[in-house]
Amino acid sequence: MSSYEESESKFWRKAKENPFVPVGMAGFVAIVGYRLMKMKSRGDTKMSVHLIHMRVAAQGFVVGAMTVGVLFSMYREYFAKPIEQEQKATQPK
Numbered sequence: 001m002s003s004y005e006e007s008e009s010k011f012w013r014k015a016k017e018n019p020f021v022p023v024g025m026a027g028f029v030a031i032v033g034y035r036l037m038k039m040k041s042r043g044d045t046k047m048s049v050h051l052i053h054m055r056v057a058a059q060g061f062v063v064g065a066m067t068v069g070v071l072f073s074m075y076r077e078y079f080a081k082p083i084e085q086e087q088k089a090t091q092p093k
Contacts, residue, residue, distance in 0.1 A: 020069030
């Protein structure tokens, strides 16, 4: 197995464990692409201000996706698992 295949399978394994990583990556790329397309119609806004706004929007999306991912993981760990374990314990054998 080549290193490319190993890294690709590692990416898909990580994506299955935490689906918000690809969402954050896709959002980052979408925001940067959109803001780069809008660069021509930025009006009187300076280039540096436009780029700062683009960076803040992209980083905000990624941080939001990470926060939702952490909250989802906490929910699975602390709420969903105890409910499953309680249901298994109460099932008659």
